[in-house]
């Protein structure tokens with residue numbers, strides 16, 4: 001779990017934790033996980049009797065989420081709905097969905113003295129969260145993400161707020177990239193000409209899914225929209241994906257993007273910011289494992305057009321994510337958490353390498369989907 005420490009912003013954390021009726025002694029809070037967006041802490045408490053109890057405390061990113069109250073409304077709605085589904089299936093909602101700990105005054109979140117939104121959740125124990133996985137674990141995560149979409153197929157989509165407008169609108173991402181390039185605030189463009197050209201040459205691709213949505217070929221569904229492997233908790237005992245987490249972008253979207261974002265992150269053997277691009281290779285056998293699991297989890301709910309466009313989902317989510325990293329780099333690294341200068345550029349480069357690989361193996365990717373439909 002890492003060392004117990006007093007974080008730099010202990011004062012704010014104390015203020016936030018005081019808003020909750022925690023079990024007896026607060027032992028500490030430590031930065032936790034490898035998310036790029038929220039400020040996540042693991043909070044450890046010692047009740048008078050029994051074992052220590054852990055919680056996940058998250059400060060929501062104001063750079064990413066302009067309307068945190070609406071986001072939290074979505075969170076409550078979605079987790080409540082999944083809870084009912086899990087109960088109906090005879091499962092354990094305390095492990096199979098996230099939930100919130102209420103504040104002392106009965107609220108779902110706390111707003112600190114600086115206006116930042118915080119939420120506290122029970123830590124789902126006896127699970128693991130992976131940055132990379134074996135084919136077996138990757139397939140398990142695919143089943144869980146496919147099932148997540150299946151479980152939400154009847155959710156009243158019109159009640160969901162769009163937490164980040166145009167989140168996977170790849171045309172809009174391209175336009176934002178062009179704006180950041182034109183502004184070139186930090187005079188960085190001159191050093192990344194190859195990467196810029198890579199994006200500009202793929203403008204037409206950015207319209208493929210959006211055009212299919214506009215024409216009615218692809219349906220709008222309730223989707224997760226951030227289906228990274230580390231947004232799933234794997235049950236340590238069974239090796240199954242037990243809980244889908246990081247629900248902040250769950251909103252109407254395209255199923256091919258949920259498929260695609262998992263492939264982007266997980267169907268390779270390198271870190272997202274690997275500097276040595278010879279190590280960054282799209283692994284079609286991992287892609288196959290994920291395809292099998294995702295289609296199993298989705299239980300026949302995808303249309304023929306969605307199946308046909310799955311490989312595009314992978315290619316586009318990878319291109320889009322690379323565009324977003326490069327945009328943030330040109331813009332001065334305000335959106336994604338970075339640990340060193342140039343990390344967003346390294347991230348963009350890995351994504352573009354994976355896009356190239358997928359472009360070369362696009363026919364094989366389609367053939368894999370055909371095998372499992």
Ligand code: ADP
Pocket residue numbers: 032033034035036037038039040056098121122123124125129230231233245246247
């Ligand atoms: P971000 O939006 O920054 O990615 P996440 O919601 O994904 O934030 O949380 C970051 C990490 O915290 C996750 O990858 C996971 O390791 C851990 N985590 C989040 N919620 C829980 C939970 N309820 N139980 C156990 N671990 C959790």
Ligand code: GN1
Pocket residue numbers: 034035036037038064225226228231246248249261272321
């Ligand atoms: C962010 O929050 P996290 O780390 O799970 C981002 C995703 C990107 C991803 C790239 C809300 O995901 O869209 O694909 O980083 N989330 C948000 O690793 O922007």
Ligand code: MG
Pocket residue numbers: 035036230231246
């Ligand atoms: Mg996350």
